[in-house]
Amino acid sequence: MITAGDFRNGMTIEMDNKVYQVIEFQHVKPGKGAAFVRTKLKDIKGGGVTETSFRPTEKFPAARIDRKDMQYLYNDGELYNFMDVETYDQVALTADQIGDALKFVKENEIVKMLSHNGSIFSVEPPMFVELQITDTEPGFKGDTATGATKPATVETGALVYVPLFVENGETIKIDTRTGEYLSRV
Numbered sequence: 001m002i003t004a005g006d007f008r009n010g011m012t013i014e015m016d017n018k019v020y021q022v023i024e025f026q027h028v029k030p031g032k033g034a035a036f037v038r039t040k041l042k043d044i045k046g047g048g049v050t051e052t053s054f055r056p057t058e059k060f061p062a063a064r065i066d067r068k069d070m071q072y073l074y075n076d077g078e079l080y081n082f083m084d085v086e087t088y089d090q091v092a093l094t095a096d097q098i099g100d101a102l103k104f105v106k107e108n109e110i111v112k113m114l115s116h117n118g119s120i121f122s123v124e125p126p127m128f129v130e131l132q133i134t135d136t137e138p139g140f141k142g143d144t145a146t147g148a149t150k151p152a153t154v155e156t157g158a159l160v161y162v163p164l165f166v167e168n169g170e171t172i173k174i175d176t177r178t179g180e181y182l183s184r185v
Contacts, residue, residue: 004037005056012044012063019044019063019116027056044114045121067112067124074107082113082123093120103158104129104176125176130185131155132171139164149181 002013007025014020020041029035037054044065070082070091079092080102091113101123105111112124136152149161152172160174162181171185 001059002062003056004039004054004058004060007037007039012065013041013060014063015041015060018046019065020050023049028053044116045119063116066115068115069110070113072102072105072107072109072111075102082111085110091120093123097121098123101125102156104131104154104156104174104179106131106156127176128173128182129176130171130173131158133162133166133168136162136166136168138167 002011005027007022009022009024011022012019013022021044022039023042024040026038027035028038035056037056038051039054040049040051042049044063069085071085073081073083073090075081079094080098082091082093083089084091097120099122101111102125105125106129109126109129111126113120114122114124131154133152134155137150139150148164150164150166152160152162152166154160154172154174158179160172160179160181162172166172166181166184173182173185174180175182
């Protein structure tokens, strides 16, 4: 059991038959009255964010989130197919379950499946990926204002803003959490 006074960012709790992740928390001690904890909680399966206050002594069961490495195989038009790298079991998920998680992931790459009580609710891509640029405008000499960028399409179809010196066919490193260009490879 976790008390509200012990909340930390990223912690997961069960409340009202739902699983929530603590996004923000703040311990408040007003001049009069009892202290309380103001929180922002994200419903992990539904995606909604709620703001709630708790007494610091309120207790909640910790939610157990399982993370498992799976290989992204292919998309057949409506379903995204994954394979467990240990047991070779296959799982198919819909586009609604995936969201934007596979925007920077190529086929045959390893991702993490997040599940609670056996039901998969999210996919985590690797933190950094290396992708080839398929389409970008040429950069011109003299167009080197500080931090100037241009749009580029990578091999997965995602759009990334890159520096002017990056050309078609080059491989770049991308941070999947923010979608930002990091470096050339």
